[in-house]
Amino acid sequence: TAASQATATGDERSNGTGSQQQQQQANGSSANSMSNNSRSAVNGTNGVEIDDSLYSRQLYVLGHEAMRSMATSNVLICGLRGLGIEIAKNVILGGVKSVSLMDNSLPDWSDLTSQFYIDESDIGGPKSRAQICLPKLAELNNYVRVSALEGELTEDAIKQFRVVVLTDWPMAEQLRINQVCRKHGARFITASAAGLFGGIFCDFGDAFSVTDKNGEPCKNFIVDWIEQSADGTVTCAQDSRHDLEDGDYVTFTGVQGMTPLNGCAPRKVQVVNPSRFKIGDTSGFPPYEKGGYCKEVKMPEQISFKSLQDALASPEFVITDFAKFDRPAQIHALFQALSEFESRHSGRRPEPGNAAEAAELARIAEEIAKRQGLEPAPDPKLAATFAQVSSGQLAPVHAVIGGTASQEVMKACSGRFNPIRQFLYFDALECLPEGAAPSVAPADGKRYTGQTAVFGDEFQSRLGSARVFLVGAGALGCELLKNFALMGIGTGSRGGQVIVTDMDRIEKSNLNRQFLFRPWDIGRAKSTTVAKAAIRMNPNFKVESQENRVGPETEAIYTDDFFENLTVVVNALDNVEARTYVDRRCVYYRKPLMESGTTGTKANTQVVLPFLTESYSSSQDPPEKTTPICTLKNFPYQIEHTIQWARDYLEGVFCQQSQTLHQFLHDPTFMERTLALPGNQGIETLEAIKTNLLDKRPKDFADCITWARMQFEEIFNNQIRQLLFNFRLTR
Template identity: 50%
Template sequence: MKAENEGHQKIDESLYSRQLYVLGHEAMRRMANSNVLVVGMKGLGVEIAKNIALAGVKAMAIYDPAPVELSDLSAQFFLRKEDVGKPRAEASQPRLAELNTYVPVTVHTESPTENPQSLSKYQVVVLTETSLDDQLKINEFCRQNKIYFISADIRGLFGSIFCDFGEEFSVIDATGENPVSGIISDINEEGLVTALDETRHGLEDGDHVVFSEVEGMEKINDGTPRKVEVKGPYTFSIGSVEGLGKYVRGGLFQQVKMPKIINFKSLADQLAKPEFLMSDFAKWDRPSQLHVGFQALSKFASAHAGKLPRPMNDQDAKEVIALAGEIAKTVEEGAPEEIDAKLLSELSYQAQGYLAPMAAFFGGLTAQEVLKALSGKFHPLVQFMYFDSLESLPTSTARSEESCAPIGSRYDAQIAVFGRDFQDKISNTKEFLVGAGAIGCEMLKNWAMMGLATGPKGSIHVTDMDSIERSNLNRQFLFRAPDVGKLKSERAAVAVAVMNPELDGKITALRDRVGEDTEDIFNEDFWEVLDGITNALDNVEARVYVDRRCVFFRKPLLESGTLGTKGNTQVVLPNLSESYSSSQDPPEKSFPMCTVKSFPNRIEHTIAWGREVFDASFVNPAQSVNLYLSQPSFIESTLKQSGNQKEILETIRDYLANDKPLTFEQCIEWGRLKFEKLFNNDIQQLLHVFPKDSVTSSGTPFWSGPKRAPDPLVFDLDNQEHQDFIVAAANLHASNYGLNGSSDLNLYRKVLDSMMIPDFKPQSGVKIQANDNDPDPNASSGFADQDELKNIAESLPAPATLAGYRLTPADFEKDDDSNFHIAFITAASNLRALNYGIQVADRHKTKLIAGKIIPAIATTTALVTGLVTLELYKLIDGKDKLDDYRNGFINLALPFFGFSEPIASPKGKYNDTEVDKLWDRFDFEHNLTLKELLAAFEEKQLDITMLSYGNALLYASFFPPAKLKDRYPMKMTELIEHVSKKPVPAGRRNMIFEICADDRDGEDVEVPFVCVKTRDA
């Protein structure tokens, strides 16, 4: 047990890596010292417990002595039919314990209400399926004993959560956003700070900043946080600067997170004077109505031996409404003006209902609040939140007391909300899931619980080309340690078939990427039979491709994504909404090359530089050498290209001859020379070109503003950063050549003590790009001297003399801590940072930036997939109005929830015909000739001016008559093959053409694309 606790303190970064980028090490350490109790093990309770276990608390206990019922299987994914009759907690515990070997899961055996002292060992108590009277008792005990308290419930399509973290709860980081920083150009006498070169500072009123390197106002550099009042996007005020001196130049500001204190009220106080977090700004009146409605349900159950209102029973609904009216009189603030009988009737109708997506939504939300309580990271929910998705109720099937009554099925809790007829629709759906990672696992779990595709006509296809890695286990909860290395789609399919055996034989697991190169697998027959597609992807390129397929085949698409505590959902509706590709994410942030090469001022710049040095040292040279050795025409093609031919040839020469190591000791020497060049010689050369006292043509110091004057480094093997670089560089160089590496410092010391490092003398005449807008003086303007290139090429050893010889490129892999990839980039970046006086970054931060890692946490994933599945109900129902659907954006850190109806697809018009620019197209059912196609559009009073297929221009009105004469009689397939010189794939039945056309008035108009059937139709 001692080793396990030590592991907690050290934090297993290989397991928690993606979550660490969301929470940070300090928050994780706090969580790793905390015990949590979850009361209630139905669908919501197990979702909460699952997410807490994955997050990595010290220990978790669960309490629920009630026997498992068959209807629990509508949402409780860790229960099986054979568990019916067993205590829920005992049946759930073994499967929860498998989720994370660092988190022991035990069964709490004492009643929290009968023996509240048993709660004293926990830092957080979470209640589900608990009566209001018991909630009040337990909340009072928790407040007295400084135990964080959360209560959550779901009733059909309704849900609620309440948080009480006691008085003076300290939030150490309310948003989780990275602190902003910037360079200063001025601080005036009134304390107005101006950012350099009109760079947006990114601060908000009430933020705090500290200053450094400010000249003339040295006292301001004392590290005192100063409160900000924003005056504009480029300016902010820090108040009086009297006595701090007069600003001369320079300076940096850095935002610092200040603690926020929140005073929570008890549950009893909040029932009378509730504070609501809005979950949907289009439903302003819902919180007050549901506040009394949920209390009324609890009172109803107390009066009926714990039984909730019967599904669709009007008599029970009237009683609930009457109770709500009485309760409303006791609410001092925030009471509803009048009871919404229709809304509360629906709450009563669904009270016995239990839906997997609602459990996922509130399970993710509640678990995140647990983590906030334990860590102080992110702003907690204050203090009630109610949510509903009444839009998900079906309109295509009728509901009645009879149709919603239990039938002895595992889906009875879902039938209680939707009725049997809609359950049949769910079971006969054909769905395609693209991706089986974090979102894919949660999606499949939701589908298994709701019985998707379990009917005779139903099917699920899931594809994912990736294999399971250890870092996946922290949030892709269908996988366990023995699954590492196996295919995600296959293991996920097996796991959910265990959760719901009715899925056995209904899921087809594929390992293929969905793209143009796999259209023989995902062909027209495949797409046409689907009812819908759900994306669970992590890259834009694949999302765009799937989106375009959905548009072509007019299939609905459910799109979602997460980034740390943020998540979004989008519904793409044929003939109604815009598609995923209709809008684009902002381009990935990049840094100017000049800044990265010579004038870094932020650690992000040096990390980008370190990654480039990694590729230039251990990837590109090895690839060039292998191409030279394997392709006889490589030299000839290199000589013909423009740009860096000389660099390529010199690299091959050096790596095959001059720099080719025979022993690991020579790799150590190579690494030492690399250090000298990068961190000493190159810096000396830069300072020779631009001395520290240089001034610009306008007389201002050259090294000012964003430019930080560097200093060369003097190598010292006892310096950890220097040591890390040499060890990583030597081992990577050895790996290129297939030599065995070593980290034995005695060996390094022995080699380096005997090395002679030549003195460096800066060269005159060397030019360095001084500003990003200036041309690079060293950029190649075209072809190098051919005679010089041929001389280098002739000096290379003939490939025949090196038969079978190959180098091994260091294919970048961020998650393997033993391969020295991140180690090298971290060391190189930090040494570069030390050159320029920039604060260094640890391996963890370097890995995030260099590896372009997407931070992820299980709580957000669970919540987002819950929202997506609520939209799936609507698609299965066949709802055909935009306002029936919701796109969502959430940020659990704040917390914030925003919903809106999907944006309508763009409309257009040609002549007198209105068209949908996205979904409409001109369909032709046979493989007609070019002349027939043009004539068909003439009948529509459209004159085609250009016709293209992909990159092939098939027709243009400006083509000479002789060319057109040959093309007019060609069938469209023949024309494509004639122009593109490629055959139309044999299995393709549809050809997509883009056209430019003029209307009858000769005006250019935007018209839909053209679809023509091939000869294989």
């Protein structure tokens, strides 16, 4: 029989605050009864419509076509501990059609350090993890139908989903479900976490189509020469870089002489050097004369995946840390050994500090590595550490693995970006202090059981006493504050606290990425709202919210005493100026700084430690590629050039000149400073002021019209005629 479903949608609230939400039970429904218009049932529209105001930031990255594909995708997520809830949260915010949840297990104390929708009152209660989390997840996105799948996971239940995600499931079940998914064309993802270790496996079938492997804008450039030869070598104008890769495709426009290339079917590229590449046989075409533009074309790429059964024996790894090049094969064997250990011990993992159980897991891993021919075999010390920490439930690790796995779900739904092929393993053993003494969970449980199982009670006490200053409460700030609350940072009785500041108010576009906000929070202060949400996750969390800008004007608030009493500063900012200022303050007060940022699917993080690492301001990003002024004024050949020209014109005419006039009229030292400028700069500045204030100052609106008309004549007629005279066409 098919599994039964209970459904909750985001618009089923009992009051305006959303603090109470009733769970709507599907009467007599089955897994097969999910209708194809469930999206319509939620937002009242037929067909697929994308809310641009909600998904605006995501649309910049994915585009409408990918979003529409996601909005027709049904996703099943099995397992709702910390890892599963992280994936579910991200996928729902991403805007798929529906998410079904499956976890019939009751929560336990170890959930509380990473499962942000389970609290202490749920421990020992009658509700399963799925039943507890369903109404809270449904609040995240009104456009996504969220439901609970109960009973067994049968073939009939599986075949209705485009993507199936398993988290921390037994290997035998993973193998069974993977075969069912391949049979019915469903994409299969499994994710696992064990303390400081994590792993992901993807199988999107025998023929998965990727429409855009990197999401970058298509490159285009001017052609200088095309050889009439079997290779068809193309040379870029002025030795500019094409930035193409082998296997890319290009087409042409505006080519004179070798006209068959204009609008040709995309031709595959073989790179010769940074300014030259081959496009294949052009010997049958007329000889190239001059001109032409070359543009990259994104071609769909078919990718074939191995089944889980085949991939286990001959794995392909995505390397996450090239300093640990031999680590993935070892972790691969250890995760399989962990699943085997669980099957022998009624589903539980090795007990922290139990040497006999650690040795048993190591023996199993060694046997698996030998049977599968994995090299190198797991190091005994690594295996012992894996066993020691495997029962831990750590919010940061779940955030990393869950975030990556949910990105794979979006790839599986949209066909955009290259998916993981096929295993990815991660570890954060650097976080484990030497001599850490993990604690065994007491029978009656403790809130931080999932964390002390890895780091011990003393480490937990130090976290509780920490004083953290979080600057920014946007997308990164929400995730950071969530992790701080779950980890118990600033919860101790010895002065621990988290201070968060952000000047901004919540907007609708924030809801797609900043998961601590809800529609009824729009217009409220971000810092206050995130603080209240974090306290709901952990009532012991001591957090103070502020709405101050961190800068020179608030140094009376963020004083010497304030910084001296901090343990660490964490940036969640969106501009370099503010980051640089906070960095300077941290250097001055010798405080650690954690810096991070995101751009689309890319991200960076930097840990700054006093006397150990360089500061944030000590290095700069490489300068962005700029366009020479002669190109902008004389030979623009890309749409970006015309945009830059327009911005420069606006800045020069309406910003810089106005600012100069304002300084002249209001700054008593302006004349002295201007005359002291080197060369003719001072005279030129004063002449421009005289022109704007006296010679050509408009006296009425008619003068403004005359000025605008003359500007148009100069820019779009006179300058163009002068260019055509100076650079005459050659025959």
